[in-house]
Amino acid sequence: MPYLFLGPWLLGAIGLTVAPMVVSLYLSFTDYDLFNEPQWVGLDNYAKLFGDDPRYLHSVGVTLRYVAWSVPSKLLLALAVALLLNALRGKGQAFFRSAFYAPSLLGASVGLALAWRAIFDTWVDTPDHALVTIVLLSAWQFGAPMVIFLAGLQQIPRDLFDAAAVDGAGWWRRLWSITLPMLSPVLFFNLVLETIHAFQAFTQAFVVSGGRGGPADSTLFYTLYLYERGFTEFRMGYASAMAWVLLVAIALITAVLFRTSRYWVFYGDER
Amino acid sequence: MKAHGVVGLVLGAALLASGCGGGAATGGQTEIRFIWWGNDDRAKVTNEAVRLFESRNANIKVSTSFQNFQNYFEKLSTEIAGGNAPDVIQMDYRYLNEYAGRNVLLDLTPHVGKEIRTTDWDQGFIGSGKLRGKQVAMPLAQNSTTIVYDPKLFSAAGVKAPEIGWTWADYREAAAKIQASTGGKVAGSTDFGGTEDVFETWLRQRGKALYTDEGKLGYTKDDLKAFWQLSKDFRDAKATTPAELVTTLNAGAEQTPLGKKLSASEHSYDSLYGGYNTVRPDELKLGPYPSDSKEVLGSYRKPSQLISASARTKHKEAAVKLIDFLLNDPDAGKILGANRGLPANLKIREAVAQNLSGANKVIFEYQKSVDAKLGDAPAAPPKGDGTIYKLMQRKHEEIVFGKKTIDQALDEFWRDAEEALK
Numbered sequence: 259m260p261y262l263f264l265g266p267w268l269l270g271a272i273g274l275t276v277a278p279m280v281v282s283l284y285l286s287f288t289d290y291d292l293f294n295e296p297q298w299v300g301l302d303n304y305a306k307l308f309g310d311d312p313r314y315l316h317s318v319g320v321t322l323r324y325v326a327w328s329v330p331s332k333l334l335l336a337l338a339v340a341l342l343l344n345a346l347r348g349k350g351q352a353f354f355r356s357a358f359y360a361p362s363l364l365g366a367s368v369g370l371a372l373a374w375r376a377i378f379d380t381w382v383d384t385p386d387h388a389l390v391t392i393v394l395l396s397a398w399q400f401g402a403p404m405v406i407f408l409a410g411l412q413q414i415p416r417d418l419f420d421a422a423a424v425d426g427a428g429w430w431r432r433l434w435s436i437t438l439p440m441l442s443p444v445l446f447f448n449l450v451l452e453t454i455h456a457f458q459a460f461t462q463a464f465v466v467s468g469g470r471g472g473p474a475d476s477t478l479f480y481t482l483y484l485y486e487r488g489f490t491e492f493r494m495g496y497a498s499a500m501a502w503v504l505l506v507a508i509a510l511i512t513a514v515l516f517r518t519s520r521y522w523v524f525y526g527d528e529r
Numbered sequence: 530m531k532a533h534g535v536v537g538l539v540l541g542a543a544l545l546a547s548g549c550g551g552g553a554a555t556g557g558q559t560e561i562r563f564i565w566w567g568n569d570d571r572a573k574v575t576n577e578a579v580r581l582f583e584s585r586n587a588n589i590k591v592s593t594s595f596q597n598f599q600n601y602f603e604k605l606s607t608e609i610a611g612g613n614a615p616d617v618i619q620m621d622y623r624y625l626n627e628y629a630g631r632n633v634l635l636d637l638t639p640h641v642g643k644e645i646r647t648t649d650w651d652q653g654f655i656g657s658g659k660l661r662g663k664q665v666a667m668p669l670a671q672n673s674t675t676i677v678y679d680p681k682l683f684s685a686a687g688v689k690a691p692e693i694g695w696t697w698a699d700y701r702e703a704a705a706k707i708q709a710s711t712g713g714k715v716a717g718s719t720d721f722g723g724t725e726d727v728f729e730t731w732l733r734q735r736g737k738a739l740y741t742d743e744g745k746l747g748y749t750k751d752d753l754k755a756f757w758q759l760s761k762d763f764r765d766a767k768a769t770t771p772a773e774l775v776t777t778l779n780a781g782a783e784q785t786p787l788g789k790k791l792s793a794s795e796h797s798y799d800s801l802y803g804g805y806n807t808v809r810p811d812e813l814k815l816g817p818y819p820s821d822s823k824e825v826l827g828s829y830r831k832p833s834q835l836i837s838a839s840a841r842t843k844h845k846e847a848a849v850k851l852i853d854f855l856l857n858d859p860d861a862g863k864i865l866g867a868n869r870g871l872p873a874n875l876k877i878r879e880a881v882a883q884n885l886s887g888a889n890k891v892i893f894e895y896q897k898s899v900d901a902k903l904g905d906a907p908a909a910p911p912k913g914d915g916t917i918y919k920l921m922q923r924k925h926e927e928i929v930f931g932k933k934t935i936d937q938a939l940d941e942f943w944r945d946a947e948e949a950l951k
Contacts, residue, residue, distance in 0.1 A: 291631070292606055292607075292609070292610035292631075293609065293610065293631035293632070293633055294631060312941075380773050383772075383773035383774070384772070384773055384930075385926075385930050385932065468599075469599060470919070470923075472923065472926060473772075473773075473926050473930065474923065474926040474927045474930050474932050475923060475927075489603045489606065489607070490602070490603060490915065490916075490919075491915070491916050491949075492606060492627075
């Protein structure tokens, strides 16, 4: 009976996620070009990725730079605004919460990226600044982690703050010794989620660069290069290999984050 | 519990029904799908012509859709791969080999001269849709490379408008004067160094071609180096657009430097004049390419677009009928005008020429002025040209932004271009 209820979801998960993934794993070992029967080429695609494709390595560099800039700036903004809103308790908090969340709702939309393109016209067209504009665009959409931070902040028992205040702890002291440790599980959750999202970023870069990763490849995100190889050059086998390398890389990085979490994430019931 | 089961069944049935319904014949009618790239203008006239076709062929229904050029081939390739190919497909010269080489286009040879009439055609032009002896497409219309320019800026700077016989040095000097006369606000020309179409025309002026008959690169490193140097000479002479504007090439007319009034002239195709004219009505003119050769202009009679049928169409007859109608029916010709360039059917071209206005008139007059100098189209570019087209643009960008020297860019271009042709 439980499987009956799970049925619709299972069908979707298997048919739309698992099966395509298995097929793409198979295709990554072939020279599939969309039109002809795929031919088995073994590890050729993978070997070429790391040995004979400077543009691929370049796209990895661009993506890492993007992740390294966009994730911290987005989380910092989200946390700062959440702290502000938390202090607002009852004084229009609901309004400001919605207002700050709005950009995230529009976030993935093409229209917004187009507007961004128009606003930062000359920046977007210079290689040294193009990536920065995309980082800004992503940081601006801090709504989702902000709401989660806010919920986390409201879970922290008031008496901790009251006790600290009685002991003479100032605002910074309370932030450092109470808020951040108590918030660390939420921070960890947001960090993992945003890191995974950042690696998969596509829409903004695609629209802002007109689908080319330009100018001069300065915004050639991993996903953009994957798309170009697959859908404009029809090298689907190669693109599939790229997708699998990305999947494994994200899994590894997430695992590393989880390993480090034991040193800095504090769950209330541990000690 | 039961209710859920019923809902599930109904949903399932609905899904199945909708899955099977697409594209199937309805009520004894044949339904075919026709797709093209273009803008709203083109959609308007094309749909009008298709409605006329339907009214003459009551048993055929044609569903249509269009995209802009960039998305078109991505959508087309996924549809074909998904076994959902449209029946009638607008094709690009540059992609002809890419698709025909993968056997997805119907060989029209048995129909040419029969169901697809060709008596009123330039016979050489028909060949531009032929690959390895198979007619995989029919050219829809003809266009040629051209310089689109702003005559007011040319005369304000006291320089002569483009005319047959002017050289690249003439162009550079004129462009520098224009740029100086506007205080540097408007560039004299749009940087052309990353555009393969310009490179091709320039190569032809020197008696070479983009590709050999075997589908290899038809030029040497030195040729490309000289071309990139030519573009650099324009930059050094302060006669062309700054680096930031280079990236907006190959977009719609409204996004090009000339369309945005940031440049006085740019290399383009005459068939794109309609788009320019929408952005800057009656402000721009067409002129010939500069050439250092007295005899050769380099421009040729290019099929601006071609039309093909899918090799997997279930309604071959209807597809072929629609193709012939769009190419050869006088009424369809009247509706379509010069929207895609000069009509391939010479009688229709003549009829359209009788009744010209606006952008169409400018295009026809330009073609007439250079007709004696136009060459025949080369064989369609090989598979991989689409990749090389973008590669050239990218490498040129890296030069312009100072990320690479010409020689570095050249080496990288060469390696990747040869790889793309494998």
